[in-house]
Amino acid sequence: TSTATASGPGSTLVNLGEFDYIVAGAGAAGLVAADRLSEAGKKVLLIERGPPSTYATGGRLGPAWLNGENLTRFDVPGLFNQIWVDSAGIRCDDIDQMAGCLLGGGTAVNSGLFFKPQSIDWDYNFPAEPYDLITKVLSAVGYTSVTANDSPNKKNRTFAHTPFMYFNGERGGPLATYFETARARSNLHIVLNTTVRRVIRKGGRITGVEVVATSSDGKTGLYSVTPNTGKVLLAAGAFGSPKILFRSGIGPRDQLEVVKASATDGSTMIDSSKWIKLPVGYNLQDHPSTDVVISHPSVKDYDFFAAFNNPIPADRDLYLNSRAGILATAAPGPNTMFWESLVPSDGIPRQFQWTARAEGSINEKGDTLVTASQYIGTGLKSRGRMTINSDLNMAVTTSPHLNDPYDIEAVIQSVQLFVDALSADKSITILHPAPGQSVAEYVNNYPGHRGTNHWIATCKMGTDDGTKGNGTTGSVVDTDTKVYGTDNLFVIDASIFPGQITANPTASIMIAAEKAIENILALKHGY
Template sequence: MHSLSKWAVLSALATWLQLSIAAPAEHQPRAAAASCNLSNKETWDYIVVGSGPGGLTMADRLSEAGHKVLLLEKGPPSTGRWGGTMKAPWLQNTNLTRFDVPGLCNQIWADRNGIACTDYDQLAGCVLGGGVAINSGLYWKPHPDDWNMSFPPGWKDDDMKTAVDKVFTRLPGTMYPSRDGKLYLPQGYNMLSAGLTQGGWKSIDANVQNDQRNRTFSHTIYYFADGERHGPLATYLVTANARKNFAFWTGAGVKRVVRTGSKVTGVEVECGGSSGVINVTPNTGRVIVSAGTFGSAKILWRSGIGPTDVLNTVKSSSDGSSMISSDQWINLPVGYNLYDHVGTDLEVAHSSVVNYDFYGAWSRPIQSDSQLYLNSRSGILAQSAPNFGPMFWDIVTPADGINRHFHWQARVEGSRSTSMTLTQYLGTGSVSRGRLTINNQLKTIVSQSPYLNDANDKAAVIQGVQNLRDALSKVSGLTWVRPTASQTSTAFVNSIPSNPGSRNSNHWIGTNRMGADDGRVSGGKAVVDLNTKVYGTDNLFVVDASIFPGHITSNPTAAILAVAEQAAIKILAL
């Protein structure tokens, strides 16, 4: 184990600052979410649809400004703080759920019943918090190019600095998630970081030197605090929920926004087998859709907003009799511009690597580990499964002259007990795109794969793989499992199908692209304008990863939070 360093001290200070805002779930009384109440005939200044990072931030900032806000989540509560009940057996008689314990996050791949959305063909979280309740908690500041290469005027790096600072003041992040400030089972990190150093790569603090993301590496950073998941659910939602002008309901699925022409008057909600309409304040009320890349697109389609072919599919579904009439449809490219980080998994093995059975920790944890976690929020279970680190970056420029930014994430898992999987994520600079559509059972479908349908994107991926192989070539005793030592990087990349089953990173973005080019006009590609308002509407907005024009190399959570901070300023100023 590493001894305490200056980063551990800083991390401990950051944790203390977070705890001054909101105590961990085990030490705070439950604040259970209200169930959907369709008999409630109140009107609301803002209805926010979806409780992912975008929705939580918007709900907090809008209620902070004095507006009456209702947040709707179609799934159940998640963390113990909010009355969640899904637990591993050894968490019974505690106020902790499977979502609170970082070391149990990978259980989503073994058991997602009651957690994953059932109306999408890809994995997404339909629980309070959305993705930030089920993911690995990875979290670091965006690179300046993430904004400058992908986002429109008003959303460039200089424009976003204040928003990013707000996010990282609220959620500083930590490299040392265990409460005792130690890193557990760091052998894999030590081996790879030493190898990268030998290969000429440089160690950085990713949240301080966030503009240095080329041949650099860092400890993994998380939005955890005090050994628990923490994040937006323990910050933005806590402060919003303390206000009398805020309410939130779980089990409240939004079918569509209710509108007449360009004016939205409310949302149609389904819960408990019934449906009803919740209205916004007449004349001034607004709806913010923050249901994610799949969910937000689906709500717009069911509201008569999107390409004609998709709207006709919705019209032929069970929605047909209640769908808004076709003369009020708004033709926008909803579902186009779909993108995901291109995931390419490499695997190495080394005798120094120590594997930990995180899946076994669900029902048969090592008693000393579970007790260390329960008694002091420390140990391997306070770290995200399956033991991440290091994370590292590279920039490759293929023949078209556009820089491609790569983020790499190492984790201790693979085909051998001493394996590590090294995943390359292609983000900023990529130009490949796909399309999301819907079938007449109202299930969203990735109908056009977004992975490597541009030759220069693929060339950059191949070069990035080769760059890493070269960097680690001096590590004594390192075995290449995938690709094998005799396989070329080109042959390896070409052997992996470019489809969601093989490339999926579950970092989906882009279906409601933001831009100044109104998508109703020939050649226009944008669904929302530079204030995040849906073109052709007066009071309907989208704020989540679906509005990203292109992908970023940073972890999506931090960028979504920053986008929501910026969007709140713009929307409140309208």
């Protein structure tokens, strides 16, 4: 090892090596990036602050009944609920929301719902692309859209978005696919238990990243990027990537002042004359959720929490012997989906997704309960803000959970439609909205939790360069996902989504990361 000689942050750090690409964060987007960049023959470093997760990745956490089974709690779909009661060392301890800080990020701890996005999700939110242009022209002369793998023989006068693959029984997703192919390559180097503190830069040119070990086998020091062509990709999630940007002197001035005043970073932070003004943390979105709770005598709830340490023996054996039965399905049984599009009086359509499961919510307990959770997605106008505090922890300081009156109007319409449909069946008891309570009153005084852990949009993509404003408006990354004002710094995770999408986001985040890597690899002249 040698010592770096640059002045400012990073000047006294142990040099840990040089890479063509450094990817910060091994979640939904980071795993796609590690795989695609190493596949392209690049020398890649993947840095993840947390420990391994699934058994195949080296994780070993789980209840006693999994001992000797080559499974961890993260492998078994029916053990998802444990994240809500036991998450020390797994959840990110510097965010005031639930997020996975371990290999796989959210994809290692989530309940695994996985949707191909509908085209409108891209068309509505993202800057226009040739795909939109071409398919519009083709549609006008009679071509139709298909989901390619559902209709392999429809290859005449049709168009489609790229399909992707998944499998079941045990946790799949990018840990079981992208990560497996990526780690088999000698040009990919993986470092776990290591936090990216900040990027080291001269103006807009990133020369490397400073890292800090989070446990004894982590690394502390400086990783550099190849001079003239090397790039740093942030994939640390909708809270983690903004945090790295703030600590690197990139963001709204009030946030950079907080980092500057902090005990941890203040004395070594990049000089304020080099700060890059961008609206990082603005535009925060989630899927605001509204539950309808009913009861019906035919329903039988399953205690997925009890199954963690004391599974029903028949269910345990069925799972261990044949990867079948209820433990092979995601807790808490979100097995019924439905969708609708409604137009409130601002004229902008809102997409709704409902997920129903046999479980109570809003303090209802019992064996015969069903909760239907409504998510408002594409078209959503409610926005919030995420900020950093003096301990360098991230928090939602302006909630994005329904602060637009037309979003609320659409939510009321959607709940009303569902309640009307339920009311026609006299064997169903509607518990929330309460008997006699109007839907509008229920939605406006909602007693439940609106968060869905689908955080996005804190580094939004757009063609309106945010450096041109005062750091509170405009976009953070361009359509190649490059951070405005920099030569070679990119954000490729959930942060870049400009607006909310229809369904649970993991697959869309992976697709966006695929596209980001394709664009980044195609960039000419080094940067």
